[in-house]
Amino acid sequence: MAYNITSLNELTAQFEKLPGIGKKTAQRLALFVITSPEEYASRFAAALTDAKRRIHLCPSCQSLTDVDICPVCADPLRDKGVICVVSDPKDVLAFERTREYKGVYHVLHGVISPLDGVGPEKLKIRELLARLSDSSVKEVIMATDPTVEGEATASYISRLIKPMGIKITRLAYGVPVGANLEYADTVTLQRALEGRNEI
Amino acid sequence: MAYNITSLNELTAQFEKLPGIGKKTAQRLALFVITSPEEYASRFAAALTDAKRRIHLCPSCQSLTDVDICPVCADPLRDKGVICVVSDPKDVLAFERTREYKGVYHVLHGVISPLDGVGPEKLKIRELLARLSDSSVKEVIMATDPTVEGEATASYISRLIKPMGIKITRLAYGVPVGANLEYADTVTLQRALEGRNEI
Numbered sequence: 001m002a003y004n005i006t007s008l009n010e011l012t013a014q015f016e017k018l019p020g021i022g023k024k025t026a027q028r029l030a031l032f033v034i035t036s037p038e039e040y041a042s043r044f045a046a047a048l049t050d051a052k053r054r055i056h057l058c059p060s061c062q063s064l065t066d067v068d069i070c071p072v073c074a075d076p077l078r079d080k081g082v083i084c085v086v087s088d089p090k091d092v093l094a095f096e097r098t099r100e101y102k103g104v105y106h107v108l109h110g111v112i113s114p115l116d117g118v119g120p121e122k123l124k125i126r127e128l129l130a131r132l133s134d135s136s137v138k139e140v141i142m143a144t145d146p147t148v149e150g151e152a153t154a155s156y157i158s159r160l161i162k163p164m165g166i167k168i169t170r171l172a173y174g175v176p177v178g179a180n181l182e183y184a185d186t187v188t189l190q191r192a193l194e195g196r197n198e199i
Numbered sequence: 200m201a202y203n204i205t206s207l208n209e210l211t212a213q214f215e216k217l218p219g220i221g222k223k224t225a226q227r228l229a230l231f232v233i234t235s236p237e238e239y240a241s242r243f244a245a246a247l248t249d250a251k252r253r254i255h256l257c258p259s260c261q262s263l264t265d266v267d268i269c270p271v272c273a274d275p276l277r278d279k280g281v282i283c284v285v286s287d288p289k290d291v292l293a294f295e296r297t298r299e300y301k302g303v304y305h306v307l308h309g310v311i312s313p314l315d316g317v318g319p320e321k322l323k324i325r326e327l328l329a330r331l332s333d334s335s336v337k338e339v340i341m342a343t344d345p346t347v348e349g350e351a352t353a354s355y356i357s358r359l360i361k362p363m364g365i366k367i368t369r370l371a372y373g374v375p376v377g378a379n380l381e382y383a384d385t386v387t388l389q390r391a392l393e394g395r396n397e398i
Contacts, residue, residue: 007265011250014243041251044213045244051210052240066206
């Protein structure tokens with residue numbers, strides 16, 4: 001007879017669904033929670049449901065927020081005329097850590113990737129075009145990952161925007177090609193912002 | 200102004216408390232949960248509170264269980280005359296995966312480690328001695344980790360048990376010295392059980 005603890009297996013299964021967490025690590029994490037003081041599990045559980053319940057997409061820039069409009073869009077000091085287009089909410093956090101960028105964002109929630117069945121219609125491109133129809137936008141910075149899919153997405157969107165006569169720029173290749181934006185260090189991201197080129 | 204999402208930060212902080220999870224990984228995991236379908240966060244939260252609420256120590260062997268008495272102690276086919284003493288609940292799961300061992304366990308919940316302030320009184324040694332006072336126990340297998348602390352704990356307990364006239368054995372060094380038991384493979388653990396020696 002195998003030694004089964006149903007609720008331990010269930011918790012292990014939930015940890016195993018996380019990216020980069022294998023079976024043994026999942027069991028290790030589950031056992032850590034179980035052998036930790038009572039309040040850890042309850043605070044962790046509360047944090048999970050709380051974050052999921054409160055966090056939604058900002059109706060304007062589509063980034064994650066737990067208030068009505070995200071702090072960047074709500075900030076009167078941010079330049080609404082410059083929109084930095086990123087693929088992922090993580091990238092907004094990475095740019096905000098530079099404390100250099102004064103414009104606003106637009107989060108696509110993915111990149112065009114035909115092999116994964118992700119076409120342009122699955123991204124928040126329609127929402128971006130709606131924002132651009134407001135004539136106050138002067139520049140769109142394409143800040144998708146410097147990968148094949150990121151480049152393809154940037155050039156696809158650029159072609160859509162070009163007729164609107166808005167200036168379109170792309171991050172300078174300060175960021176190492178083939179890597180993910182979220183792991184770029186602050187200085188590299190600053191260089192990339194400063195050296196941006198018109199497409 | 201920094202971009203703060205309070206409930207995201209709180210969830211990230213909870214992930215960061217897990218062993219081996221750093222700040223960036225914690226944020227990555229938190230964002231994964233937030234961008235996953237609704238039911239994942241709620242099932243995860245339920246699994247956390249459920250596991251913590253249901254799982255307790257088996258009153259006999261001190262291993263983790265979510266039923267009154269653990270399945271090993273409750274199994275009439277297991278030999279109650281042989282007790283395998285391990286330091287951690289993880290080790291019970293590792294031995295059970297071999298499907299070879301037919302005795303029962305005793306979980307110490309740690310090893311003697313003066314540098315970490317863990318003396319013998321913090322381990323479940325008293326509970327072990329109480330079990331041994333029942334004359335039906337024929338053999339105690341010392342299966343603490345083959346580390347300095349594990350060895351010291353095994354020899355400390357052996358000295359306490361010796362006067363009772365019970366046979367005491369130690370796992371054979373099939374397990375690589377200096378490693379942790381939970382990472383030993385099934386065959387290695389089987390060899391270690393088969394080649395056990397009387398102390």
